[in-house]
Amino acid sequence: MSLKIVSPNTVLANALVHTIDILRPRIAYTKPEKVKFVVGTQINGLPHIGTHLTQCAAFLFAEQVRNIFKVDTSILFGALDNAPHEVILDPESHHAYQITYQHKLGKNCIDSLTQKYYSNLFSRLSERTFVDYEIQTYSEQQSAPNFRLEFIKTLKELERIRWLVSPSSGIPHIRFPCPKCWWAEKRSERTHLIKHNEKEAEFKSYCFDHMEYSSVISEDSDCYLDLSTLYRNIIKESCLINDKKSLHIIVKGGDWVFACQQIDWALGLLGHAPNNLPVRVFTPQILTDTGAKLSKSLIKRGAMDIKDDLENWLIDPDCWDRSEEEYADLLIWTVEELMSDPKHFYRSYSYKELQRIMKHHISQPSNVPPVRTIRIYRKYFKLIKEGVKTIEIRVGYSSMKKIKAGQFLKFICQDDKCLTKVNRITEYASFRELLDSEDTNKINPHISYEEQLNELSNIFPSNKEALGVLCIELQKVDK
Numbered sequence: 001m002s003l004k005i006v007s008p009n010t011v012l013a014n015a016l017v018h019t020i021d022i023l024r025p026r027i028a029y030t031k032p033e034k035v036k037f038v039v040g041t042q043i044n045g046l047p048h049i050g051t052h053l054t055q056c057a058a059f060l061f062a063e064q065v066r067n068i069f070k071v072d073t074s075i076l077f078g079a080l081d082n083a084p085h086e087v088i089l090d091p092e093s094h095h096a097y098q099i100t101y102q103h104k105l106g107k108n109c110i111d112s113l114t115q116k117y118y119s120n121l122f123s124r125l126s127e128r129t130f131v132d133y134e135i136q137t138y139s140e141q142q143s144a145p146n147f148r149l150e151f152i153k154t155l156k157e158l159e160r161i162r163w164l165v166s167p168s169s170g171i172p173h174i175r176f177p178c179p180k181c182w183w184a185e186k187r188s189e190r191t192h193l194i195k196h197n198e199k200e201a202e203f204k205s206y207c208f209d210h211m212e213y214s215s216v217i218s219e220d221s222d223c224y225l226d227l228s229t230l231y232r233n234i235i236k237e238s239c240l241i242n243d244k245k246s247l248h249i250i251v252k253g254g255d256w257v258f259a260c261q262q263i264d265w266a267l268g269l270l271g272h273a274p275n276n277l278p279v280r281v282f283t284p285q286i287l288t289d290t291g292a293k294l295s296k297s298l299i300k301r302g303a304m305d306i307k308d309d310l311e312n313w314l315i316d317p318d319c320w321d322r323s324e325e326e327y328a329d330l331l332i333w334t335v336e337e338l339m340s341d342p343k344h345f346y347r348s349y350s351y352k353e354l355q356r357i358m359k360h361h362i363s364q365p366s367n368v369p370p371v372r373t374i375r376i377y378r379k380y381f382k383l384i385k386e387g388v389k390t391i392e393i394r395v396g397y398s399s400m401k402k403i404k405a406g407q408f409l410k411f412i413c414q415d416d417k418c419l420t421k422v423n424r425i426t427e428y429a430s431f432r433e434l435l436d437s438e439d440t441n442k443i444n445p446h447i448s449y450e451e452q453l454n455e456l457s458n459i460f461p462s463n464k465e466a467l468g469v470l471c472i473e474l475q476k477v478d479k
Contacts, residue, residue: 003360007343016342020064023249026279027069032247035071037062038240038278039251040078043101043113044085048296049314049354050253050286053338055118056125056331057283058251060339063129065249067375072397075126075133077118078236081110082138082226087186090208096186097208098175100226102139103182110137124328128370130399141236142226145219150238151227152217155196157269164266165231173228176215178207184226230259234266240278241267248278254285254348255293284338285348294351311355329370333361371408371419381413383444384420387476391442393434395460396427396468403472424473431456434469442473 007013016022027035039058041051055077062073084098085105102110114135122133141147154161163170174191175184185191190206200218207213215223227235240248260280267277286294288304296315298304312319320327334357338345349357376384376392383389394400403409403425411418428434431453440449447455457465 003337003357005337005341005344005357007341007347009343010346012346013342019339019342019345020061020068021342022281023061023065023279026247026249027065027071029275030247032071034246035062035065035069035073035249036076036246037073037249037251038076038078038236040080042080042083043110043117044083045296046117046317048294048316049351050294052121052317052331053286053335054251054253054283055121056335057281057339059125059129059131059133060332060335061249061251061281062131063373064339064375066131066397066399067373072399073131075122075131077122077133077135078141079110079114079118079135079137082142082232084186088183092208093189095189095208097183098186099183100177102137103177103224107139110139120324121328121331124325125332128328128332128372130372130402132398138232139224142224146239146242147235148217148219148221148225149199150235150242151225152196152198152201154235154238154270155193155201158193160269161234161266164262164269165228165234167262172231174203174231175226176203176205176217177224177226178205178210178213179223180210180213181207183207183209230262230266234263234270237263237267237278238270238272241272241276250278250280252280252282254282256280257282282346284345286354287348287350289350289352306351309355310351314351314355330358330361334358371410372403373410373412376411376413378413380444381411381416381418384411384474384476385416385418388445389443390474390476391438392472392474393431393443393456394470394472395464396470400470401427401468403470408477409472409474419477420474421477422472423475424471426471426473428469428471431460431465431469434471438471 012022037058039055041047041055058075062075065071066073081102082100085101087096087098089096101113105113114137118135122135125131126133158172162172165172169187171188173186173188175186175188176191177184185206188205192204194202194204194214196202200216200221203215203217205213205215217223217225237250264277268274288294288306292304295304299306299315313321317327334354337357380389384392403422405422405424407422409420409422411420428437435443435449435453440452444452
């Protein structure tokens, strides 16, 4: 029985033919050589299904952008180890104080948590999509000179942006943990900017145990800069705008839609033009019957009433009773189903509906090997489907170099598909060397050597050819 998802039309979905088209205008405008997808989450517990779907979507968007627009793509994952590990009240001031995971547990423990919560899954998603990734903790991010200097730059506009980073009080949550105990005032009521210039800034803060202390932040100082979520994202996105080497696309859960107007306004006040702001993709929210966002923490505290029909592994992946490979395959299949139609992706789902969709896949036979998808021009697709083109030529992007003999490749042109198996991979230094060494009739039997060389040079400019040239020998697979 086939799966049926019923999704109403929306303003955005009505404007798109494919889910990926939301990125097409910026890519057409900037013509980037590299696209980096940025996704992050706190590491204060094992993530539930909503977080995993967002992370999986980042890999699948990266895969599709690479295949459709012929650019290198990768994932930058932010592990937010500045999440509060513990919060207490100062009995005298009644101000809240917090200590971060980083300061409570230490780097080695944070590395272990990152490995447990994310690295294993990311490695499997990377293997399936051939998209490289790197993990950066917030502690590493805040220590980078560009992040610290960008923060210092915002201090000139602090009076204008303070209501945007802290809309209720106008007090920016700028936290410098006490150097003696690592606790910091959560809402920074007694943290004050003393002086600043273009290179450094000095703050005074108050510890409930060690009283007043000073913190000087510069590009190479060792004081820890902990910022509230809104402020941190303003600095992060400002740094991404300044990085001209790549186009950055931020992938966030759908609940972020409500907060991004604050960030955009602040970025404008900091001098960034609207057409330079990072692109954002919002993934579907997973909701309860009441329309509230599914919350693992509220369920654990008994504050969110969930019926017994919720599968435990949707909240706690440790309850998944199959292999990690099968879990990764389930995530990929689910997100591909949602991305198959803009109406399915740009919406929210109740946990019951998501559970129905995922159970459909679980119930299907699972003996199908992993398949990599490659998009291709119509005239070349037709030759492959007819079985006369048995050599496909690509340049040596890192993702393409991961293709191995024996692997299945599915070529796609619009709605048409053709499954093949890789018999051989051979790398050459140039297109001419490849054409001199291979049977050109297996590449395209209808045009001459020189015409093939001209076509390849038109498709791949010389800087791409310099990456190396791959000869992929194919065998068409009927089923």
